[in-house]
Each structure stands twice: as C-alpha cells, then as structure tokens.
Ligand SMILES: NC(=O)C1=CN([C@@H]2O[C@H](COP(=O)(O)OP(=O)(O)OC[C@H]3O[C@@H](n4cnc5c(N)ncnc54)[C@H](O)[C@@H]3O)[C@@H](O)[C@H]2O)[C@@H](O)CC1
Ligand SMILES: Nc1ncnc2c1ncn2[C@@H]1O[C@H](COP(=O)(O)OP(=O)(O)OP(=O)(O)O)[C@@H](O)[C@H]1O
C-alpha cells in the first residue's frame with residue numbers, strides 16, 4: 001500500500017505560480033438526466049476539489065438547470081438529449097484532458113446511442129475515459145466499444161462487475177477468486193484498467209493486480225462511487241502527463257486508480273469520524289482537501 005501511495009505522490013503536479021488556468025486539468029463528466037442530477041454533480045465537483053482547474057458536465061436539458069443551481073463552479077452543457085449530442089460534445093473534446101462517462105446517465109436508449117458516439121470520438125482523439133455507472137451498462141451491452149482502448153478505466157461496483165463479467169465470459173463470476181476475475185476481465189477487454197469497488201478495491205491492468213484497503217467506514221450512502229470516478233478523471237490526466245518513469249514502470253492508469261480509491265476511502269473515514277451514521281457524500285466531499293493532504297502531501 002505505502003509503496004503504491006508513493007507512486008501516486010510522484011504523479012501529482014506541483015502547485016506553481018507560473019501555470020495558467022486549465023493546465024492542471026480540464027475534465028468532462030458525461031451524465032445527468034431527469035432522474036439523476038446528484039451523481040454528475042458529485043463527480044464533477046470532486047474533480048475540481050482534487051485539483052482540476054475546470055470541470056464540465058454534459059447532461060440532458062432537464063438536468064442542466066438543476067446541476068447549475070447546485071454549484072456556480074461547474075460548466076454545464078444541456079446537450080445530451082439533443083439530436084447532435086455527440087457532435088456538440090466533440091466540439092469540446094480538444095479542450096478536455098479526460099472524460100468521466102456514466103454517473104447519473106440513466107439507461108434511455110437514445111441517450112446511450114449518443115454516448116456511444118461520444119466514446120468513439122474520444123477514442124479517435126486518444127482522450128482518456130473513466131467509465132462508471134450507466135456508462136458500464138452501455139459497455140456491458142457492447143464491450144467492443146472499449147475493447148483494447150488502453151486509455152479506458154472501468155470502475156464497476158459489485159453489480160456492475162457481475163454484469164460486465166457475464167457479458168464478456170457468458171458465465172457468472174467466481175466469487176472465491178476476485179483477484180483472478182478482475183485480472184481476467186481486464187485481459188479479455190484488451191488491458192483496459194478495471195477497478196472493482198467493494199470492501200477491498202481490486203484493481204488490474206491485465207498484468208498487475210493491486211488491492212486498496214485504505215480504511216473507510218461501514219457507511220455505504222449513495223454517491224461515493226461518483227466521488228471516486230470524478231477524482232479519477234483528474235488523476236488519470238496527471239498520471240499520463242507524468243508517464244511510466246514516475247510510476248516506476250507500473251501503468252500510470254493503475255496508479256491513478258489506486259490514488260482515487262485511497263482518497264475516496266479516506267474521505268469516507270474522515271467524514272464518518274465527524275458525522276457517524278448521518279454521513280453523506282456531501283460530507284465526504286468536504287473532506288477531499290484534508291484527505292488529499294494526509295495521503296499525498298505528507
Ligand atoms: N444522487 C444521485 O443522483 C445518485 C445517482 N446514482 C446513479 O444511479 C444510477 C444507478 O446506479 P446503481 O449503482 O444503483 O446501479 P445498478 O442499477 O446497477 O444497481 C446496483 C445495485 O446493486 C446493489 N449492490 C451494490 N453493491 C452490492 C453488493 N455488494 N451486493 C449486492 N448488491 C449490491 C445496490 O444496492 C444497487 O441497487 C447510476 O446512474 C448512478 O450514477 C448513484 O451514483 C447514487 C447517487
Ligand atoms: N464494504 C465496503 N467497505 C469499505 N469501503 C467500501 C465498501 N464497499 C464500497 N466501498 C468503497 O466505497 C466507494 C464506492 O463504492 P461503491 O461500491 O459504493 O460504488 P457505487 O455503488 O458505484 O456508488 P454510487 O452510489 O456512487 O453509485 C469505493 O471507494 C469503495 O472502495
């Protein structure tokens with residue numbers, strides 16, 4: 001654990017007076033629909049709190065005013081249910097360092113079709129993508145969408161992992177072999193990075209398997225996974241900028257994922273110390289700054 005945390009510290013860009021706005025990360029979150037406005041908000045604000053300079057949300061028309069009202073810090077584009085959605089997002093891609101696809105996206109077929117176009121455009125531009133929540137639903141329907149794309153990181157929870165595994169192997173996960181299951185899924189998808197969240201997070205790039213057991217708490221309120229995927233959007237950008245020489249030969253994306261898991265769990269731990277059973281994801285987001293310092297700036 002400690003050795004991998006040191007690698008995470010190596011990829012964090014120093015704060016400096018000579019940098020311009022945007023240099024430390026311009027992140028896009030694709031998600032947010034009529035039902036779910038919290039999830040894309042949690043992901044996008046987490047990216048900012050971790051250290052990105054700009055955070056965009058690409059959501060449906062109905063979700064946009066709600067997300068804007070949560071926060072003046074986010075840039076919100078109500079484009080996801082428009083006929084030219086993929087093109088609208090594509091226009092922004094040259095200005096983005098990473099995309100987080102899926103938090104609060106929902107499973108409407110027309111929306112998923114638009115997101116498919118966005119994923120294809122991102123791949124064509126070599127933009128790293130973190131795929132979470134309903135983005136994973138889409139990938140389970142069409143694994144070919146991310147097959148072999150080495151700049152993809154998937155962050156499934158228990159159910160999402162089972163669904164993906166079943167889609168790829170046409171059979172259930174062997175629950176006695178979580179390490180092997182994560183490794184095999186990553187390999188079968190052409191070495192995309194897979195982060196299986198749970199009591200311990202299991203991470204693999206198809207070569208290495210890491211386990212993150214940073215102490216969290218027993219509080220399992222919704223939205224913690226969104227904090228993880230939003231944070232990971234920034235860390236993926238930083239890790240790719242730093243390159244494998246800073247990660248001692250380990251995959252930069254794997255190191256970034258380990259960082260996001262550790263941070264999320266540490267936020268959960270700190271928030272639980274203060275709020276106990278009433279802890280919610282907003283309380284965890286309030287801990288991002290101190291959790292980050294404790295883990296990565298010591
Ligand atoms: N405030 C919000 O707007 C939130 C919206 N969310 C969104 O809600 C949508 C659906 O996400 P879900 O995560 O519910 O996805 P799923 O619809 O795939 O459901 C996962 C289900 O599995 C269950 N589960 C989780 N861990 C389990 C385990 N270890 N064993 C057995 N069951 C387990 C959960 O209770 C949940 O009902 C996504 O778009 C997601 O982003 C969530 O992110 C939570 C917060
Ligand atoms: N049993 C557990 N013990 C400790 N930490 C856990 C446990 N289960 C999940 N976590 C942590 O909670 C975070 C979110 O994981 P979870 O499985 O709740 O994601 P999710 O279902 O996608 O969340 P969301 O509600 O945001 O969609 C991860 O950082 C994970 O490490």
Ligand SMILES: [Mg+2]
Nearest residue numbers: 133157225226
């Ligand atoms: Mg989730």
